[in-house]
Amino acid sequence: MTNDTGLLGAAKAVQPETVRLRRRLHRQPELGLRLPRTQAAVLAELAELPLRVHEGAECSSVVAVLEGGEDGPTVLLRGDMDALPLQEDTGLEFASEVAGSMHACGHDTHTAMLVGAARLLADRRDELAGRVLFMFQPGEEGYHGARVMIEEGLLDEDGPAGKPERALALHITSTLEAGVVTCRPGPVMASSDVLRLTVTGRGGHAAIPHDACDPVPAAAAIVGALQTMITRRTSVFDPAVLTIAHITAGTTTNVIPETAQLEGTMRALSEQTRSVVHEEVERVCRNVAAGYGCTADVRIEHGYSVTVNDDAVGPRVVRLAAEVLGVEFALPMDSPLMGAEDFSYVLRRVPGAMAFVGACPPRLRPELSPPNHSNRVVFDEAAMAHGVAMYAAFALDALGKR
Secondary structure (H helix, E strand, O other), rough: OOOOOOHHHHHOOHHHHHHHHHHHHHHHOOOOOOOHHHHHHHHHOOOOOOEEEOOOOOOEEEEEEEEEEEEEEEEEEEEOOOOOOOOOOOOOOOOOOOOOOOOOOHHHHHHHHHHHHHHHHOHHHHHEEEEEEEEEEOOOOOOOOHHHHHOOOOOOOOOOOOOOEEEEEEEEEEEOOOEEEEEEOOEEOOOOEEEEEEEEEEEEEOOOOOHHEEEHHHEEEEEEEHHHHHHHHHHOOOOOOEEEEEEEEEOOOEEOOEEEEEEEEEEEOOOHHHHHHHHHHHHHHHHHHHOOOEEEEEEEEEEOOOOOOOOOOOHHHHHHHHHOOOOOHEEEEEEEEEEOOOHHHHHHHEEEEEEEOOOOOOOOOHHHHOOOOOOOOOOEEEEEEEHHHHHHHHHHHHHHHO
């Protein structure tokens, strides 16, 4: 890497533009794979830079390529762009103007930070032996946007910038001290799958339960059995989480329903444990239901796989944070998070890392700050300069002329 101690200063110099873009995106959040306003805003910001820009066909993605002063490998930097379906209650002067939609996971900051990094790296393009691939991605919140972009050739040898050799995504978090960057090797975020279960019995009068086959006690027993299964069939050193978060049955007080529906999420930190959980869930649900004279229709919807950081790249991100931001802002990450990320699609094909940037608001303690996905979450915008500097440092570290 070019030991550029001015990277953070340069990031702070473009901070007004970074904040301006972030607030523009925050006011107009969009959901899913089609984000026309967000895409237009990103394209307008990139138009002044020496980049080759491509737009997605199946989604509102933006791919931009910066060619360095010499030939060399490709480094991918990802920023996701989509929002979440909830009503904002932060009271910010730039709060969402779209009812029922909010940038509650900080993707507006990711996009703004990546644009800021493009500005820094464009000014240093002669220092790069290779190219930087800027991945502006829609549809991270459950829409598999990264997979869509990969299917459109993002990572192909004949893609926009050839196959990348390194990749980095930054994720802001309100529950970490502002400006701190944390990362780890190996699993960093969990897989995420949806369980949908219908228990079917035989309806009847609630006063005469023996003439019916009540699915409600069977459903209740299944919830308890699943929790026991997790503790007895998965290792505490390779954990899994199963939460039944939605139960529906019946219409009134004196009718035994024919069916009960249960829905929940399943998380794991390895593909092996993920497979075990899937198998055990089906076995437990069907057999417990049978014990009550009912049947169980078990449906598992596969979501994102485990997000696994490269063993070398993960620790390198922490060392870069110490070099560029200062040792007080570099924190090795002790344990993975049970949240999920579709950057896992990229990391399955490219050595890289997902890292986190703290943005706890001033005067709040991280453990008391409303977390990501809260309708009240607020991020300290000053931390975005650290994200901009880290994106740029990562590319310079991988592509800097030796």
